[in-house]
Amino acid sequence: MLFQPINRNYHDFSIVRDKDACINCKVCIRQCAYEAHYWDESRQKVMHDNAKCVGCHRCEALCPTSALLIQKKKSDFKDNALWKPEFIKYIYKQADTGGVLLTGMGSPVGNIPVYWDKLLLDASQVTNPSIDPLREPMELKTFLGAKPVKLEFTKTKDGSPKLKTKLTPNIELNYPLMFSAMSFGSINFNLHIAMARAATELGICYNTGEGGLHKTLYQYGKNTIVQVASGRFGVHRDFLNAGAGIEIKVGQGAKPGIGGHLPGEKINEMVSVTRMVPLGSDAISPAPHHDIYSIEDLHQLIFALKEASEYRVPVSVKIAAVHNVAAIASGIVRAGADIVAIDGMRGGTGAAPGMIRDNVGIPIELALAQVDQRLRDEGIRNRASIVAAGGIRCSADVVKAIALGADAVYFATAALLAVGCTLCGKCYTGKCSWGIATNDAKLAKRQNPDVAAKKLVNLVHAWGHEIEEMLGGMGLNSIESLRGNRDKLRAVGLSDTEMDILGVKHAGR
Amino acid sequence: MKRVYPNKDYCIGCHICELACLTAHSKSKDLILAYTVERTGEGLSSCKHVHEGGPTCVALSCRHCDEPSCVAACISGALQKDPESGRTTYDREKCVGCWSCLMACPFGAIARHPLENKIVKCDLCFDRPGGPACVAACPNQALKQEER
Numbered sequence: 001m002l003f004q005p006i007n008r009n010y011h012d013f014s015i016v017r018d019k020d021a022c023i024n025c026k027v028c029i030r031q032c033a034y035e036a037h038y039w040d041e042s043r044q045k046v047m048h049d050n051a052k053c054v055g056c057h058r059c060e061a062l063c064p065t066s067a068l069l070i071q072k073k074k075s076d077f078k079d080n081a082l083w084k085p086e087f088i089k090y091i092y093k094q095a096d097t098g099g100v101l102l103t104g105m106g107s108p109v110g111n112i113p114v115y116w117d118k119l120l121l122d123a124s125q126v127t128n129p130s131i132d133p134l135r136e137p138m139e140l141k142t143f144l145g146a147k148p149v150k151l152e153f154t155k156t157k158d159g160s161p162k163l164k165t166k167l168t169p170n171i172e173l174n175y176p177l178m179f180s181a182m183s184f185g186s187i188n189f190n191l192h193i194a195m196a197r198a199a200t201e202l203g204i205c206y207n208t209g210e211g212g213l214h215k216t217l218y219q220y221g222k223n224t225i226v227q228v229a230s231g232r233f234g235v236h237r238d239f240l241n242a243g244a245g246i247e248i249k250v251g252q253g254a255k256p257g258i259g260g261h262l263p264g265e266k267i268n269e270m271v272s273v274t275r276m277v278p279l280g281s282d283a284i285s286p287a288p289h290h291d292i293y294s295i296e297d298l299h300q301l302i303f304a305l306k307e308a309s310e311y312r313v314p315v316s317v318k319i320a321a322v323h324n325v326a327a328i329a330s331g332i333v334r335a336g337a338d339i340v341a342i343d344g345m346r347g348g349t350g351a352a353p354g355m356i357r358d359n360v361g362i363p364i365e366l367a368l369a370q371v372d373q374r375l376r377d378e379g380i381r382n383r384a385s386i387v388a389a390g391g392i393r394c395s396a397d398v399v400k401a402i403a404l405g406a407d408a409v410y411f412a413t414a415a416l417l418a419v420g421c422t423l424c425g426k427c428y429t430g431k432c433s434w435g436i437a438t439n440d441a442k443l444a445k446r447q448n449p450d451v452a453a454k455k456l457v458n459l460v461h462a463w464g465h466e467i468e469e470m471l472g473g474m475g476l477n478s479i480e481s482l483r484g485n486r487d488k489l490r491a492v493g494l495s496d497t498e499m500d501i502l503g504v505k506h507a508g509r
Numbered sequence: 510m511k512r513v514y515p516n517k518d519y520c521i522g523c524h525i526c527e528l529a530c531l532t533a534h535s536k537s538k539d540l541i542l543a544y545t546v547e548r549t550g551e552g553l554s555s556c557k558h559v560h561e562g563g564p565t566c567v568a569l570s571c572r573h574c575d576e577p578s579c580v581a582a583c584i585s586g587a588l589q590k591d592p593e594s595g596r597t598t599y600d601r602e603k604c605v606g607c608w609s610c611l612m613a614c615p616f617g618a619i620a621r622h623p624l625e626n627k628i629v630k631c632d633l634c635f636d637r638p639g640g641p642a643c644v645a646a647c648p649n650q651a652l653k654q655e656e657r
Contacts, residue, residue: 020541021541023540023541023544023545025524025528025544026524027523027524027525027528030522030523030524031523062523062525062648064525064528064540064646065540065541435521440564441563441564442521442522442563442564445518445519445520445521445564445649446521446649448516448519448649448650448651450650451649451650
């Protein structure tokens, strides 16, 4: 710790270099954005500084001789069930800086149950046949938006029926999946174009996030949901009319109740033009929408956006999963939203205060079940689709979310993992070694859109196949038949209250 | 003919192509031995070089030109244009180390062998089953072998 702060050696990771395998080729030095590896001129070899390692594993992944191992620093504080090491380190950091502790990505805390892991799916045996999705048709097509209460028909002159009911606009998806909102700025253009291309190839949608839409991406509009958030960045007439849907972002699962802050360092020429903010200036999204202080205000904004887009596209409202979420969702639907997106507390972010991320909000599973039930009880479930977000890790989570009442799910962390993210959580530094959460020209080019788009397409194809297998096993041939079908779910190890909230029986019942 | 094309927009400057080239042209075909023993002891060198300037980087090697200046300049007949494959071939035995080709190459894609009076130049890994090693090793698909 020579010449360094006294707690510098309490770092999280150790870099272990295999001396037999390391050839001093310097690949690790070039790859590390945090300068943890360096060339020691006097020793004529590559050395490293463990204190700078953030655990992103980029060097380990690219080391051509597999000479690197990144592991948790083995040093342990004395066991203390109350003062876990992270709390001790928080105190040291804050005593040094006096600042709010920033984090990136979703909450890693382990004391909040992951209900997906406590839910089990059904399968057909004897009395009802399971279906082989490789031999029989299987429908994953999903429509998002308001549905009519009933369909009325008239007869044409030649006696054939004709639909009389006027249908409201819907978003058509080939899979019940969408890439959730990640703004251009928080992630770079290479990934935005990759998401746009992947969504187009898959017939699903991606969400622009609050950073506007770059002109060159308007061509992917059919597969784009454009977002209007509290900062109104990049919002103008053409933007509102560019996509297949408009989303009003009220809250985000990772940081309910607080706004956003894109640091000026991330605002390069392209981001500046797209966001309509000056080059290099911080883009600060306020915590509330300053024109929404009630459901009536939300109603006004929803219809202002519908007017602006000539009622051609559905309007979604995204909220964070918080207490009373069901009542809030009911208000949102009554305010005229066609889609309600609910973002659970494990949702990701480019930057959020750690205390907010880890302590505010509720898990998506509970919120989703409650919102679906409330809308059904009030007889307004058909007036809006529900999109679940925040911590969807695999296709089984998707299936369980749909059985709990979601029409579709948003996933973003999984999409970033597909293109290399290792959840190191340093997005807020703008120095992402994987070239994801950075606009540094040298780092951003690490994401080749051709490679990234292919990976995203592969991931969704894979999930699609697995969803079909799970549906087939349950004897269902359409995702519609699973929607809100909680009889296909059973709980393990949950309390009566939890099962009551989720609306599921215990396994064995 | 199929040439190796670099894409400067997605070249991340990792230099892994150089290591792949070195390994492919080594006796041991083992990166660790190629880099530590053959490179330092026998002067094994990469035919590919990553050039960097600011955020831009690009991996360059012999372009296998349609009308190669190096072939025209070669005094010993070591450099030839293979009419069948289109490759600009190099016969190490014939090379006398006059460096005419080095001066003639408009791309600076030919290098001197560090220990001998010979040159180092890309052979498109013509005898490697998987095609050029640099293309196969590039982690960001910034090198492509294709017909253009």
